[in-house]
Amino acid sequence: MEAVFQALLNTLSFHNIVVLFLGTFIGIIVGCVPGFNASVGVALTIPLTFSFAPDTGLILLVAIYAGAVYGGSIAAILINTPGEPGNIITAMDGYNMTKKGQGGKALGMAAIASWIGGSISAIFLFLLAPPLSKLTLLFGSFEMFLLAIFGLSIIVGLSKGSMVKGLMSGALGVLLATIGIDSITGSYRYTMGLPSLYEGLPLVAVIIGLYSLGAVFELGEQKSATIQNAGVKVNKRDILPNLKDMKKTIKTIFRSGVIGTFAGITPGAGMSIGSAVSWEYARRSSKTPENFGKGEIEGVAAAEAGNNGVVGGSLIPLLTLGIPGNAVSAIFLGGLLIHGLRPGAALFTTHATTTYGLIWGFLFANFVMIIIGLLGTRFFSKLAIVPVYLLAPLIFVISTAGTLADRNLLADAVVMIIFGIFGYFLIKLKFPLVPLVLGFILGPLAESELRRALLINQGDLLAAALHPISIILIVLIIFSLFGTQLKILSKQLVRKVKKQELGGAENI
Amino acid sequence: MxxxxxxxxxxxxxxxxxxxxxxxxxxxxxxxxxxxxxxxxxxxxxxxxxxxxxxxxxxxxxxxxxLPIKPSKQFYVISILSILYIALLSPIGFLIVTPIYLASIMFYLGGRSKKMVFICSIAFTFVIYFFFTSLLHITIPQGILNL
The missing domain is CATH 1.10.287 (Helix Hairpins)
Structure with a gap:
């Protein structure tokens, strides 16, 4: 409890408040500028956090994460270009409201719903994360190894497209993480005599290369297809929703915040599901469900409270078990590890002040978000139509400077560009990128735990695999990888059996 | 492919x-x-x-x-210019190479107003330089300007 208050005081210190405002502001920009997104924003910010103490650095990251998710709603509402996948649902009602001349009201409602949804998830984070983190105390080395594989398998299982490609992407990430001097034996592994590889491939350069450079190439390919809408004028007076709107939506906002939080906790569910389920639930319980999707303010409220609820929810499995539910939290995990913070019980004991600082930071970021969001609506609405030709080279230069900030080695910038090009080809071949990043982040953890388990069990892992927790985790891994196929198989089996029964009945 | x-x-x-x-x-x-x-x-x-x-x-x-979509022309141009940018960053320096890089990509990607491209490329360079060196105390390659 002492740590919680200590963390509160830390978070309220002048420089942390400044960082909180700055992070949320940058986050909203990142979210509302099409082409940027929360993943790129958090990836580019990780190097900046080196200049700060871990608590300040993490507050910056979480503020950007929260701000970006809200910022995504601005472009979704004004120009029908969702900044984040979670804002697709927002665009359905939000853009229609803009077409009716109610864009300002939709933006105001999005800000309020995001604030409440995010805050609800922050409260759940406070309540659920500390007891859940104690679970890891029951885990031995082999269980920790399986937990890392489970985290990876969830992302692989939920990757769009072929599972083989997801598996390959994840395994390549794990393999690339083995480059560098082995910390246990001191062996030089795949360093090819290059001193810059002794410490392994730099995480920051890899993440920035894959995400930021990926965004640069993507923007470059849009070229003339620049988002050049005439821009939408937002009236100052029209930004705040009126009392009637608030009365109508408040219940939906609170319910959606809770739905979003649980979607965030469920590994792999993510923002799109959080906002979609919230929206659908609001539609069903509405007296006028036919208005949903045609410019209903309650639809904007549900979607935005839902996707901001996901942010806090996704931090729960991340901080406690090291399981990231989506791309942003996978990168966020990288940020934690770079600061020497490993998910699990220790985050809530040894590093409690830093961790609670992060949670307080997230709670306050939601509050700051509504202040900046409402005051700056007109400014942000202009950013949503920034031309691509300005944005693409700018992201590349910031990426290069950010990569150099890590170790000040030009070799890291080379790694960044290699991974940027590699990522481009992977995307072209429809390989998902998140498993690669996550494999790269979780690989070293998995390896150290596996080797420790081998040492403890004298090379015989069968006994360790028969522990109840191990069995549960193995079943979960199989289910997360082959769940969909198993479902299809079981349906086919049931159909076959029914056919046979029918055939048998006819024969009689 | x-x-x-x-x-x-x-x-x-x-x-x-x-x-x-x-x-x-x-x-x-x-x-x-x-x-x-x-x-x-x-x-x-x-x-x-x-x-x-x-x-x-x-x-x-x-x-x-x-059939897998082949890499676009933009990808090749951006990649080559970006590799050149990184290769020249250390010998020539951030403050000289960055505005040139920014302006060339901006023109290539369809920036029509010369004034806008020049102002943005120089302004962006200085803002990033100031942000990284003064606020974050990170060393950015100085190149020939350091001589």
Whole structure:
């Protein structure tokens, strides 16, 4: 409890408040500028956090994460270009409201719903994360190894497209993480005599290369297809929703915040599901469900409270078990590890002040978000139509400077560009990128735990695999990888059996 | 392109597997496991690709849709300019190379107003330089300006 208050005081210190405002502001920009997104924003910010103490650095990251998710709603509402996948649902009602001349009201409602949804998830984070983190105390080395594989398998299982490609992407990430001097034996592994590889491939350069450079190439390919809408004028007076709107939506906002939080906790569910389920639930319980999707303010409220609820929810499995539910939290995990913070019980004991600082930071970021969001609506609405030709080279230069900030080695910038090009080809071949990043982040953890388990069990892992927790985790891994196929198989089996029964009945 | 990637993955994982036999102690166990797994997965991928192509050859229209999209011209231009940018960053310096890089990409991607491109490329360079050096105390390559 002492740590919680200590963390509160830390978070309220002048420089942390400044960082909180700055992070949320940058986050909203990142979210509302099409082409940027929360993943790129958090990836580019990780190097900046080196200049700060871990608590300040993490507050910056979480503020950007929260701000970006809200910022995504601005472009979704004004120009029908969702900044984040979670804002697709927002665009359905939000853009229609803009077409009716109610864009300002939709933006105001999005800000309020995001604030409440995010805050609800922050409260759940406070309540659920500390007891859940104690679970890891029951885990031995082999269980920790399986937990890392489970985290990876969830992302692989939920990757769009072929599972083989997801598996390959994840395994390549794990393999690339083995480059560098082995910390246990001191062996030089795949360093090819290059001193810059002794410490392994730099995480920051890899993440920035894959995400930021990926965004640069993507923007470059849009070229003339620049988002050049005439821009939408937002009236100052029209930004705040009126009392009637608030009365109508408040219940939906609170319910959606809770739905979003649980979607965030469920590994792999993510923002799109959080906002979609919230929206659908609001539609069903509405007296006028036919208005949903045609410019209903309650639809904007549900979607935005839902996707901001996901942010806090996704931090729960991340901080406690090291399981990231989506791309942003996978990168966020990288940020934690770079600061020497490993998910699990220790985050809530040894590093409690830093961790609670992060949670307080997230709670306050939601509050700051509504202040900046409402005051700056007109400014942000202009950013949503920034031309691509300005944005693409700018992201590349910031990426290069950010990569150099890590170790000040030009070799890291080379790694960044290699991974940027590699990522481009992977995307072209429809390989998902998140498993690669996550494999790269979780690989070293998995390896150290596996080797420790081998040492403890004298090379015989069968006994360790028969522990109840191990069995549960193995079943979960199989289910997360082959769940969909198993479902299809079981349906086919049931159909076959029914056919046979029918055939048998006819024969009689 | 898919076959090229498959061969590349075989070469990379083969190299990782071969090298892992030379490491001392148990340092090679994990890389061996993972590279072995990749070779296995890659074989499944190869099988799937052959199967897919066989099916595609029967339906020409589908083949057109399923053929991997080739890298665009923009990708090549941006990549080459970006590699050049990084190569020249250290010898020439951030403050000189960055505005040139920014302006050339901006023009290439369709920036029409010369005034806008020049002002933005110079302003962006100084803002980033100031942000990284003064606020974050990070050393940015000075190049010839340092001489």
């Amino acid at each position: 898919a076959y090229g990637v498959i061969v590349l993955i075989y070469i990379i994982s083969g190299y990782f597997l071969y090298e892992s036999t030379k490491f001392g102690g148990d340092a090679g166990i994990f890389p061996r496991m993972v590279s072995g797994a990749i070779i296995f997965i890659n074989t499944i991928y190869l099988y799937q690709t052959i199967k897919e192509q066989k099916e595609n050859s029967k339906e020409i229209e589908k083949e057109r849709n399923k």
